[in-house]
Amino acid sequence: MTEITDSASSPSADVPDWEKRFRAPRVSLPDWAEDAPDNALFVSNATGTYELYAWDRATGVRRQATDRPNGTTDGVLTPDGAWIWWFSDTDGDEFGVWKRQPFGGRPAGEADEPAVPGLAPSFPAGLALGRGGLAAVGRSTDEDGTTIHVVRVPGGEPAEIYRHRESAGVGDLSYDGDLLAIEHTEHGDAMHSALRVVRLDGSRVAELDDTEGGTRELGLEVLGFSPVAGDSRLLVGHQRRGRWEPMIWDPLTGEETDLAVELPGDLGAEWYPDGSGLLIEHSFEARSELWRYDMAKRALVRVETPAGSVSGATARPDGSVEYLWSSAATPPSVRSTSGGRVLDAPGFTAPGSVPVEDAWVEGPGGRVHALVQRPPGARGPLPTVFEIHGGPTWHDSDAFAAAPAAWVDHGFAVVRVNYRGSTGYGRDWTDALKHRVGLIELEDIAAVREWAVSSGLADPARLLLAGGSWGGYLTLLGLGTQPDAWAAGLAAVPVADYVTAYNDEMEALKAMDRTLLGGTPEEVPERFAASSPLTYVDEVRAPVYISAGLNDPRCPIKQVENYVDRLAARGAVHEVYRYEAGHGSLVVEERIKQVRLELDFARKHVGVPA
Template sequence: MTTQHPPAVIPDRLFDDAAAEARWRARFHAPRMSTPDWALDAPDANIYVSNASGVWEVYAWNRATGEHRRVTDRPNGTLSATTSPDGEWIWWFDDTDGDEFGSWVREPFAGGGKAERAIPDVHDGYPAGLEIGHRLVAVGVSTDDGSELFVHGDGKTSRFYAGKDDAGVAALSRDERLLAISHSEHGDSRHPAVRVLATDGFATIADKWDGEGKGLTVLEFSPVAGDPRLLLLHERRGREELLIWDAERDVEIEPRLDLPGEVSAGWYPKADALLVVHFHQGRSSLHRYDLATGELSALGTPPGRIGGAGVRDDGTIEYSWSSAAEPSVIRARTAEGTDRVLLSPPGEPAPGSEPVIDVFVEGTGGRIHALVARPHDAPEGPLPTVFTLHGGPHAADEDRFSAYRAVWLDAGFAVVEVNYRGSTGYGSAWRDAIEGRPGLTELADVAAVYDWLVENDRADPDRCVVNGASWGGYLTLLALGTQPERWAAGIASVPVADYVAAYEDEMEQLRAFDRALFGGSPEDKLAVYQECSPITYVAAVKAPMLVLAGDNDPRCPIRQIENYLERLAARDGRYEFYRYDAGHGSLVIEETVRQTAAEVHFALRAVESRR
């Protein structure tokens, strides 16, 4: 980097009112935790991740003794972890400062032992799946050369798969005879195929691919030993639905659920039912599907977002739940229907926030769903508005609690979250509509929602801000260059800024994703990459922008962001830059607070100048 870019301003406080200042910070610092995940054969051995220390780290919970223990302690935090089925070991992924490149290590669940490299003769790389059995461990590694899959057992490690295409370890049967892998040998990592192998020699038992544009997602094998049924998601009818496949007999069962939207699921412990998580229009709910009778029963969860969910041996369902107005809690619902709070992190819970309402807008590609929140007691009429665009792109905004959304409301902004084409939960055609023209397609939907809100006196057209992280950051930069008249400011965190340079530097799994999305590499489709790249439109940018980036980001690498900023500086663009020592975002709460303060402060200054 040759240019000294103007640094972001980090205010000591966002609000003059002491109560408001304390409230927004408390939401970020309030302890949170994931739904506990227990060892398959030792249900008292549980792990979860929590920010209780101020950094997201892995914790162990011994239900028999009630002891909670912090397992990891790393400067930039840890998120990826699992247990061995006997509950003796905790495995976690060890990378360098958030760069996602490293190896799996393990340490005793009970503590007292040092973390050790779990499989010494498997080289470092990006994680591509991990399945741990009693006898065997299967692990996937991705590098710039492609994907390699290994199995470790009886003290020996062998590679059973290698290829240039994206592939990963997906599921291990309960008796460890069968291993399912996901692969994209047909050339499309966004719509993967599935192969089931015999672990005693890795001969192929069966392959399944539903054809172009129809992916298969492996969920898990039956938890019952000797039961070879594999639970998957298919999209044969234009949306993700459930499929149960016995690969050895090549027998399929397709549970037909009378539910709109899309679903995922996991097995009940006896494999006689499925716990179904249903997603529709930004909200999720839980259901039980009886495999013998085909009966689907709603489990009575309130509207909002269901996080992780699982079923204990006694039929108790444990799950996380939140809504836009209410912070996340971990709940337990017994087989008899009694629902209670299972776990509360130590300390004060996060202050609540405002609900979201649904807005449906007709766009060029169909009806667009957006979630809109307004500040408490806001007057009728147009408000300064921030359009917060989600990442992914294959993700969706939901009616969930967000300290980030809440601080914008506290600052007087309405918040708009658009589930543009490319989002999940609205069918395969909606998700895949961005193929061949990513970025510009999503922004047409954002523009339609923007126009509707302005026409209906909800948003002040002179004080609209666009922001987002990752794919949302990419859309932000692209919006500033292709829709310059709409935006008073833009805030792009860890964005794609120069798509051709990003492709050169990003992790191979994302290059495979991009080839599937664009229809080829930049060498094949250079004109499309350039048309869809924010750096192409730098000269058209009018609004001030704030860009935030991590030095160790393998997904949106720093060089391509520097390319964009150099070009912006050369034309005297108005911008600020915040650079930090982490990867694709930060797991350190105080760092997140600093970045959020910089973002909101930047936007407040920008819209104030437009009064």
């Protein structure tokens, strides 16, 4: 058993602040076992690689549970707290099996075995662990689509209870273990799931479908069954009023309880452990806050948190709320409404950064929200990085992030744009991407770019377009469709050749692309061509830096190489960094290396202020 100690020391004085922010130990919000709340599981980079840790809250002992070269972040506790399930892939390829280990660890030298030996490797499609060794395991493969299996562990034989070509996933098991909620997209719209509740033999109990067979763009999501024995009610997220919000659905009776929480923006929720209320996470205009919804009084009570962003929250059995909080200026910490910090990572704290400023810019599809950071005391026009978020269904927020802070440390302004497709601004804003994929987001980025230049913030001759994943895709697409707008581009794990990416990517992402573009490359070739960076590669004028994981199942390496070959054939200025991992890296030193390479590229081609 490897315990975490508080012996980690601060780096030497010559290590710059931007590196310290990456090196500083961090912890995630601890997950706890429903029937053994002193048994908890969290993720930390304390060893320099993000791994899972078991925490006995009664004794204070913290133990490193996994130890792999490329890290581990997916783990779940059984309700009794006796076992840890964790997903084992190969070098970040996201293809593998669930393994398990006792909460207290195994003897030295004894390896974890597959939790369900009868299931072959796959991409994960959800996992729900019930009482008495019950497990519902979701799998996704190119050959089978999505399958869901129910098994009693150890020793039971997994029984397949669901199969479909379209994407689906395990939602949750009821407290008593007799009902299973499934999210599915059998209607063909991968952006908007329907819900099905089945018994453990796969027989259907009830269906909730707001898409009306794919003719209406409304989604549902499983937020969790009631935590009370004998209670079959399911907490559901819905979009019926143009944003995400919770309601209660009883699949046995069909009764729906509309909570009608009157707050702007998107709402997530989870049950309080005794079922008396809901913990509401409210996200609006790049900030978030917490509320308690009292079920008996049907009333909201504010859960006090500082201004900034809550990146996760959970209600404890004593009624207190623990949450992971940060702001752009303040590093993250796990806090409790009962007072103080819940869990500190060993070692030093990351240096802070500068706060964000809000910018609202009129765009072709409505007001676009951008977050701006600039070096303290700096006056424009400044070299400026447009750092574009991934997803696309995600959003940048007033939360601590080491990469933007690194650019600020080097004299750059940083602009982050919550383009159409981003979450937190209503369903219509998120769903606006269809068919003109990529081009719509770039219209919003162009509007913010024009504002940044005209306001005096940004130097038009020193503008960098940068991002990872979908942000990397938009970077390459922007360099080709807006060739005179950018001085350089930095694309990490991007989509570069949309058709090849579609053919090589994991099945769930194929389904998403069919939804976004309206079909396959064979069915709508003109849309794939219009949205593919490869189509515009010969128009690229700015120097291009690309980093890519050799084992990436989301943005596979072959399609990146196709794009790079085209750049090389015409002698375009470019650099490529390939590394042995998947869709990004969980190794701190590798991440620092990548940022350093990006800074060096910017220094060569744009110049870094003294």
